Amino acid sequence: MSEVILEVENLKKYFPVTNGKLFGRTNYLKAVNDISFTIEKGKTLGLIGESGCGKSTVGKTIIGLNNITDGVIKFKGKDIGSLNNKEMKPLRKDIQMIFQDPYSSLDPKKKIGYSVKEPLDIHNIGEEGERQDKARQLLEMVGLSYYYMNRYPHEFSGGQRQRINIARALTLDPELIICDEPTSALDVSIQAQVLNIFKQLQEKFDLTYLFISHNLSVVKYLSDDIAIMYLGKIVEIGDVKEIYKNPLHPYTKALFSAIPTEDPNIIKDRINLKGEIPSPLNPPSGCKFHNRCPHKMKVCEEVDPNLINVDVNHKVGCHLYK
Missing domain, CATH: 3.40.50.300 (P-loop containing nucleotide triphosphate hydrolases)
Structure with a gap:
């Protein structure tokens, strides 16, 4: 285990x-x-x-x-x-996080080398030379040359920016x-x-x-x-x-x-759901999916189903399988 x-x-x-x-x-x-x-x-x-x-x-x-x-x-x-x-x-x-938008995740006023080594500065890990070396290694690890370190985020494509964010997320191991x-x-x-x-x-x-x-x-x-x-x-x-x-x-x-x-x-049988997604401000009672479900039963409107085991590593929250 x-x-x-x-x-x-x-x-x-x-x-x-x-x-x-x-x-x-x-x-x-x-x-x-x-x-x-x-x-x-x-x-x-x-x-x-x-x-x-x-x-x-x-x-x-x-x-x-x-x-x-x-x-x-x-x-x-x-x-x-x-x-x-x-x-x-x-x-x-x-614990680190990589966000959806690679551009807004980077400070446009800071060079890429600084952005990647900044976590080491914040946590005071290593000397300045060691931090620079690690930033170079991480950039090369995600497929970017070390000479990009002196460039700014706007000089990169979306894919390159996301690689930079991945390198920064790995800085602190x-x-x-x-x-x-x-x-x-x-x-x-x-x-x-x-x-x-x-x-x-x-x-x-x-x-x-x-x-x-x-x-x-x-x-x-x-x-x-x-x-x-x-x-x-x-x-x-x-x-x-x-x-x-x-x-x-x-x-x-x-x-x-x-x-x-x-x-x-190959033509697949597409399941087209009817109805609108309810607002999380006012979710429906019972199963939250019942107003769009093609298999809705009376109990679905009244009781929110818990997740139940249907296999060794498979759980589902639906009244159809109780």
Whole structure:
């Protein structure tokens, strides 16, 4: 049994929303609503779902950019969910994040060499020469020449900027990297190159990834396990091969039916969901998917299903399988 490096238990993140009136009622946007999962060391968990389902909020809450509303986040057995910024600083060396937009993640006024070595400056690791050497090594490791160190972010393409962000994330030798849709802003050909870099770095440094994406093919290529989110909740989670081979939740089936086939002569039966995604400000009672589900039953409108085991490493939250 591999070491569990990250445990998320019953995580909730609600954002208060007011109506603008002085004594108006405060509602809560339930971006993440009671989710649990674990990631083993050296493995990748792919977190997928439609835009607005809360997957990016999960990553930002784990790394401490959002305060948790409720639940527990454990890194290597230590509860980190309630730590303040000062207490969290030493853990920044072990947990890093790569953001979706490679340009806004870099300071446009700073040269690339400075951006890559800056984490070493903040944590006061090594001498200046050693920091410069490590920055050069990391840039070359992600496919960029060391002489780019004196250039600014605007002088690079989107794919090159994301490589720089990957190098910066590796500066402190982290164990866990949260990847928030790191390839969505890149061209398809560049996506493949960046994904191969992720694979190579994981094998070389035994890295653990939480890979957040809405690209199902990307997640299938990179992940060991996947979790499917809908309206702030995980509806299916398990081994990536098992779930792609045998998706159970109606929402998962609809998502997978949208994946293009490799053979253009093969026509897939596309599942077209009817209805609109409910607002997380006012989610429906019972199963959050019932207003769009083709298999809706009376119990779906009244009871929110829990995740249940349907196989050794396959869980689904649906009344069809109780």
